[in-house]
Amino acid sequence: MALCTAFTGTDRLAHGPLTEVALAVKAALDRDPAASILTFDDATGRVIDLDLRGSDADVLARLAPAAEEQPARGRGRPKLGVVAREVTLLPRHWDWLSAQPGGASHVLRRLVDEARRRDGGQSDLRTAQETAYRFMSAMAGNLPGFEEATRALFANDAARFVLHSATWPADIRHHAQKLAWPGT
Numbered sequence: 001m002a003l004c005t006a007f008t009g010t011d012r013l014a015h016g017p018l019t020e021v022a023l024a025v026k027a028a029l030d031r032d033p034a035a036s037i038l039t040f041d042d043a044t045g046r047v048i049d050l051d052l053r054g055s056d057a058d059v060l061a062r063l064a065p066a067a068e069e070q071p072a073r074g075r076g077r078p079k080l081g082v083v084a085r086e087v088t089l090l091p092r093h094w095d096w097l098s099a100q101p102g103g104a105s106h107v108l109r110r111l112v113d114e115a116r117r118r119d120g121g122q123s124d125l126r127t128a129q130e131t132a133y134r135f136m137s138a139m140a141g142n143l144p145g146f147e148e149a150t151r152a153l154f155a156n157d158a159a160r161f162v163l164h165s166a167t168w169p170a171d172i173r174h175h176a177q178k179l180a181w182p183g184t
Contacts, residue, residue, distance in 0.1 A: 006039040010169035026052045045134030132180035
């Protein structure tokens with residue numbers, strides 16, 4: 001289940017699965033309807049728009065994927081998480097793929113896996129940086145040191161990031177660090 005984090009002002013309000021965080025946000029807004037609360041998807045750094053109308057059960061029902069919205073299971077391997085999407089290639093690419101053992105899908109999966117292995121973690125690093133940047137832009141964009149902290153983020157310089165974000169509210173600074181350098 002995807003994790004998310006909610007902030008009320010500059011303070012972390014809740015962290016965990018979306019259902020738990022949504023209920024915490026609803027409770028906080030019930031206590032103080034004027035509170036300014038933002039909820040972030042920890043995987044992307046994007047703000048999550050929550051529909052908190054009604055009871056807790058109503059909120060949870062809207063968050064649960066509806067059975068009728070689930071696509072009908074067709075051919076393929078849905079239990080493995082296989083997703084069918086369109087791929088556009090030139091005829092010479094299709095010719096080469098059709099000549100390979102196992103078919104086009106097998107070859108494409110193998111090529112992607114090979115590229116990911118050779119990547120050396122660069123894609124994961126870039127994703128973490130972009131996630132942290134989205135969060136930082138929303139929560140720290142007007143704070144002192146933001147531009148230098150951003151440069152440090154994209155230079156993968158954690159020490160310089162800490163230096164330039166030192167004056168930020170602790171919850172914002174720690175969350176940005178966690179998103180940028182997940183293993184630390």
